[in-house]
Amino acid sequence: MDTDTVDRYLARIGAPRPAAPDAAALRELHRRHLEAVPFENLSLHLGEPVSLDEDALVDKIVARRRGGFCYELNGAFAALLTALGYDVRMLAAGVFGGDGTLSPAFDHLALLVELDERYLVDVGFGAHSTYPLRRDWPEAQEDPAGSFLVLDAPGGDVDVLMNGVRQYRAEPRPRRITDFARPAWWHANSPESHFRSGPRCSRATESGRVTILGNRLLETAHGERTETALATDDEVLAAYEKHFGFALPRVPTC
Template identity: 80%
Template sequence: MDLDTADRYLDRIGARRPGVPDAAALRELHRRHVEAVPFENLSIVLGEPVALDEDSLVDKIVHRRRGGFCYELNGAFAALLAAIGYDVRLLAASVFGEDGTLTPAFDHLALLVELDERYLVDVGFGAHTTYPLRRDWPEAQEDPAGSFLVVDAPGGDVDVLQDGVPQYRAEPRARRITDFARFAWWHASSPESHFRSGPRCSRATGSGRVTIRGDRLIETVHGERTETTLATDEEILAAYEKHFRFRAELAERVSALRPRVPTC
């Protein structure tokens, strides 16, 4: 990624190129990214191709002002960070299920940034951290999204816990974005993929989170959660435009996926 493209990306998230690529700037970039670029599966449910090459990621997130899932969001953010001077690597991660079992490696893509300390960076895990996590910090790390722990796991891996609940296990080895292509394809194509269960779109806000899941609008403001049913296509379209600034054409395509109530 050249610096002109990086500057367009920074404009997309409402940020400026930092004078020094340090921890303070990384925190600010991370926060702005999760508040500006949504975690969403709309390409998958609309049958759009999912591509992980840098040009495709930049086109989708920067030029078309869309979001994506972990491979897209963290893949694009890694390219941005590298372009403006950060030492960043891609990490393969396994996700913990509700029963405590782990999915295969490459089920999630996270990032590691090397500064004076090492930081786990993740703008692609949905309702996750607002700020990077210190990779080698043994104590709880407080974040607007909860209390996080990074603990050692076998083989040099680390587990990330949110409010005491294991979220995922990240490997230490640096990977290439192409290493994740097979799993990205599976999540986009398999009938067993939870990403194909219906449209969802979510981003952090300065006071909580806003999510559209199917025909439901879910807003959390200072810990207070409200849920509203979007009863018509017009309400769904307006919600996508208001909360995610999606173009009307995309919002209309998504609203067409709303379950229809039989009339007879």
């Protein structure tokens, strides 16, 4: 990622260029990314291809001001952090379901950043921690989004818990973005993928979260949640532009 692309990416998330690749700057970049770049699966419902090529990710997130799912968001953020001088590793992770079962590794892409401490970095898991999590901290880590625990798991893996509930299990082995191409294709194309069940778009805000699910607008501010039905296609498209800053060619459909 060249200097001009880095500057455009930083402008996209409203962040100044860090003076040094340190923990304070990482926290700020993490928060700003979550508030600017949505977790969304709209490409799957607009007939758009999903590519993990760096140029394609930059075009989608920076030039087109869109978002993506974990492989896209954390893949792009890893490229940005690397260009800023951070030591970044991509980790394969399995996701815990509501019944406690663990999906296969590579179902999720998370990041590990090594500074004076190791940090789990994740801007691609939807509603998750506002700030990076200390990888080797044995106690609860309080965050605006909740209380998080990072626990050792079998085989050198690590489990991430949010408010006492296991979210995902990450492997320690460093991976390449190309290692995630097949699972990304599966999630984008398989009828068994939950991302195919319907369009969704969500990002953090300073006071909570804003989400569009199909034709429903969900807003949470200071713990208070409101839901608005979007009655027409024009209302849906206007909501995307107002809350996420991009104009879609049409309403995403299942």
